[in-house]
Amino acid sequence: MPDLAISTRGLRKTYRTRRGRTVVAVQGLDLDVPVGGVHGFLGPNGSGKTTSIRMLLGLIRADAGTMTVFDRPVPARLPEVVGRVGAIVESPKFFPAFSGRKNLELLAAAIGAPKQRVTEVLEQTSLGERGKDRFKGYSLGMKQRLAIAATLLKDPDLLIFDEPTNGLDPAGIREIRETMRGLGDQGKTVLVSSHILAEVEQVADTVSIIGHGRLLASGTVAEVIGGGTTTTVKIGVADREAATRVLTAAGLVVRADGNYLLVDGVEHPAELTKRLADQQLYVNELVPIRADLESVFLELTAGEGLA
Ligand SMILES: Nc1ncnc2c1ncn2[C@@H]1O[C@H](COP(=O)(O)OP(=O)(O)OP(=O)(O)O)[C@@H](O)[C@H]1O
Known part of the structure; x- marks a missing residue:
C-alpha cells in the first residue's frame, strides 16, 4: 500500500432539508489518495464530492466513518496537518482595485509567509507578467489561478481543488490543468474534483469515481479504463x-x-x-x-x- 495523503473509511453524511426531507449525500465512502501526483475525484453533480471535501477539511462534521490526512485522524488531529493542506472550496475574496501581486502580498503578511514566496507562486501559476495588473481586469481563468497562487503561499504538500475549472473557457481550463500537472510533477499531492472526465483524464495519475456518495471505481487511469469489459x-x-x-x-x-x-x-x-x-x-x-x-x-x- 503506498503512502496515503488522504484515506476515508465508511464516511457518511446526511443532510436534513428545511422541509424535513433526509438527503444521504455521502454513504459509506472509502477513498484513498496516494501521496504525490494528481488524483481525480470524479462523479456526477450531486454525487457527494463537495460534501466529502468539506468533511475532510473540517468544515462540516461527518455522521459516521473515519478519515485521515497524512496518517493523522481528522478532524481530531487536523491542527497538526492543516499547515500542509491548501484548498480552494469557494472562490476567495480579493481586492478588485489592487494588483494580483499586492493581494498576494497582503495575504502572505497575514499568514506569515515570506514575501519572496509571492514571486514564486505567481510564476508557478503563470501569472508572473500579469501580477502587477489590477485584479478586476483579470479573466476568470486568471482569477482562478490567483486563487491557486494564494493557496500555494504556505507551500502546502496537499492541494484540494473543488471543480476548479467551473465556468472557464477552454484556454482557462488548459492553464489550470497545466498548473495542476506542474504541482503533481513537483511531488505535491493534488486532489481535484470534477464532473467532467475529459478535463481530468489528461492530467490525473490516479482517479476515484463516486456515485451517490459511494466509491464505484479507483486506481490509475489505465487500471480504471482497463477494468471495463466493454x-x-x-x-x-x-x-x-x-x-x-x-x-x-x-x-x-x-x-x-x-x-x-x-x-x-x-x-x-x-x-x-x-x-x-x-x-x-x-x-x-x-x-x-x-x-x-x-x-x-x-x-x-x-x-x-x-x-
Ligand atoms: N446543505 C445542504 N442541505 C441539504 N442538502 C444538501 C446540502 N449540501 C448538499 N446537499 C445534497 O447532498 C448531495 C451531495 O451534494 P454535493 O454538493 O456534495 O455533491 P457534488 O458531487 O459536490 O455535486 P456538485 O458537483 O453539484 O457540487 C446532493 O443531493 C445535494 O443536493
Missing part, C-alpha cells in the same frame, strides 16, 4: 437515425460524431452489426475506439446522481 465503437451507416433507434432499444448508448455514430458499452462488435443487419441497416465501417474514462464513467454512473 468498449466504444465508431460505426458508419447510411441511415444513422434508424441505427440509433435500433441500438438504443438494445440498451446501448449512442452518440453522434459527424457522419458517424459512437456506440458505448459494446461487448461484441459482431453482435452490433448483426442487430443492425437484421433491420436491413448495413455497417460500412466499424472502428473500435480505445475505451476512455468517459465511457467507463458513463457505464459506472448510469442513473446515478440525478437526485
Whole structure:
C-alpha cells in the first residue's frame, strides 16, 4: 500500500432539508489518495464530492466513518496537518482595485509567509507578467489561478481543488490543468474534483469515481479504463437515425460524431452489426475506439446522481 495523503473509511453524511426531507449525500465512502501526483475525484453533480471535501477539511462534521490526512485522524488531529493542506472550496475574496501581486502580498503578511514566496507562486501559476495588473481586469481563468497562487503561499504538500475549472473557457481550463500537472510533477499531492472526465483524464495519475456518495471505481487511469469489459465503437451507416433507434432499444448508448455514430458499452462488435443487419441497416465501417474514462464513467454512473 503506498503512502496515503488522504484515506476515508465508511464516511457518511446526511443532510436534513428545511422541509424535513433526509438527503444521504455521502454513504459509506472509502477513498484513498496516494501521496504525490494528481488524483481525480470524479462523479456526477450531486454525487457527494463537495460534501466529502468539506468533511475532510473540517468544515462540516461527518455522521459516521473515519478519515485521515497524512496518517493523522481528522478532524481530531487536523491542527497538526492543516499547515500542509491548501484548498480552494469557494472562490476567495480579493481586492478588485489592487494588483494580483499586492493581494498576494497582503495575504502572505497575514499568514506569515515570506514575501519572496509571492514571486514564486505567481510564476508557478503563470501569472508572473500579469501580477502587477489590477485584479478586476483579470479573466476568470486568471482569477482562478490567483486563487491557486494564494493557496500555494504556505507551500502546502496537499492541494484540494473543488471543480476548479467551473465556468472557464477552454484556454482557462488548459492553464489550470497545466498548473495542476506542474504541482503533481513537483511531488505535491493534488486532489481535484470534477464532473467532467475529459478535463481530468489528461492530467490525473490516479482517479476515484463516486456515485451517490459511494466509491464505484479507483486506481490509475489505465487500471480504471482497463477494468471495463466493454468498449466504444465508431460505426458508419447510411441511415444513422434508424441505427440509433435500433441500438438504443438494445440498451446501448449512442452518440453522434459527424457522419458517424459512437456506440458505448459494446461487448461484441459482431453482435452490433448483426442487430443492425437484421433491420436491413448495413455497417460500412466499424472502428473500435480505445475505451476512455468517459465511457467507463458513463457505464459506472448510469442513473446515478440525478437526485
Ligand atoms: N446543505 C445542504 N442541505 C441539504 N442538502 C444538501 C446540502 N449540501 C448538499 N446537499 C445534497 O447532498 C448531495 C451531495 O451534494 P454535493 O454538493 O456534495 O455533491 P457534488 O458531487 O459536490 O455535486 P456538485 O458537483 O453539484 O457540487 C446532493 O443531493 C445535494 O443536493
